[in-house]
């Protein structure tokens with residue numbers, strides 16, 4: 001899961017609503033000048049245990065009232081626009097209220113979403129019977145488990161998000177806040193002010209969805225995040241199917257965070273067996289098996305990059321309070337780090353190997369085994385490797401072996417194509 005808040009240059013310029021500011025910095029305040037570096041630091045929310053979480057005494061929290069009178073007869077609140085950002089709801093006519101999504105979006109982004117082709121299709125249905133359940137795990141809180149065997153590529157479930165909010169907060173005068181209060185307290189103020197905004201989004205939810213949202217895990221209880229921001233930071237998914245402006249920015253600051261009722265219960269592993277696509281037309285996240293999953297196995301998605309060494313994965317997971325104990329982390333070696341760092345570039349090798357099968361079949365079989373050992377069967381390289389092996393056996397006149405790898409290729413190629 002990708003998460004990021006408060007780190008947007010644009011966010012620092014753009015106000016959602018004016019945070020009350022002291023008129024002038026007091027004598028001897030922590031910082032009078034505001035160098036760029038300080039601003040960037042100030043834009044990163046705290047994580048871990050933050051000892052001093054007191055807001056400055058002279059800071060008055062903002063309030064953003066929401067009137068019940070804006071509710072329509074179908075129980076959905078009317079759009080509520082504040083300084084270019086729209087509090088809005090996606091609800092299908094006659095569809096279940098549990099499928100409603102509450103959003104806080106830039107107005108043109110909302111327009112892009114609702115005018116996209118086919119919008120708003122029903123949420124895709126997984127094959128029967130249901131294949132997952134949310135249950136307790138011994139060491140990860142709740143998790144999702146397969147209740148029957150699931151085939152690679154199968155849709156496990158699809159759902160609309162409960163809530164969608166900007167990945168970066170949009171507050172006014174953050175540089176002045178930092179200038180007056182310093183980075184540490186400035187950050188606490190940003191987090192408190194953003195919480196006020198999120199309160200409005202959550203207040204607009206149906207009671208059922210709000211209950212589900214507030215029951216989600218919160219791993220940010222000691223860093224100054226409010227209860228809603230904590231849940232958002234713990235559970236957010238992203239998508240590149242919609243973002244503010246014409247292009248996705250390099251550090252993702254114009255993207256959005258989605259919180260899901262079921263998807264947000266999926267725990268992390270560096271050996272994922274689940275992947276997701278976001279489908280704009282149905283405005284839903286579609287979760288698919290990335291490999292064959294046996295009944296009773298836990299479903300895992302990777303919150304960090306999987307093509308990096310264990311040390312990098314560890315640092316990427318630290319802000320989420322996760323020390324990953326998957327087999328790939330526990331048994332990591334320089335050799336397994338190398339496999340992770342190189343596997344995406346080895347597709348070219350698989351193509352070359354087909355030209356000279358007898359000399360290269362052992363390379364292809366070794367690559368396949370390396371990917372299995374690292375739990376990376378869902379990756380494109382795995383499908384390419386299976387294709388190369390089946391072609392090599394064909395050229396080598398070994399039809400039975402060829403068929404075995406062809407069948408496996410068909411399964412994983414279907415999956416690789418699904419991910420395009």
Ligand SMILES: C[S@@+](CC[C@H](N)C(=O)[O-])C[C@H]1O[C@@H](n2cnc3c(N)ncnc32)[C@H](O)[C@@H]1O
Nearest residue numbers: 140141142217219234235264265266267268320
């Ligand atoms: C998105 S939630 C996942 C569902 C969560 N376990 C629950 O009870 O709702 C993310 C949180 O689950 C826990 N978690 C996820 N993967 C984990 C892992 N591999 N090891 C330990 N904890 C994990 C962490 O507390 C993390 O912040």
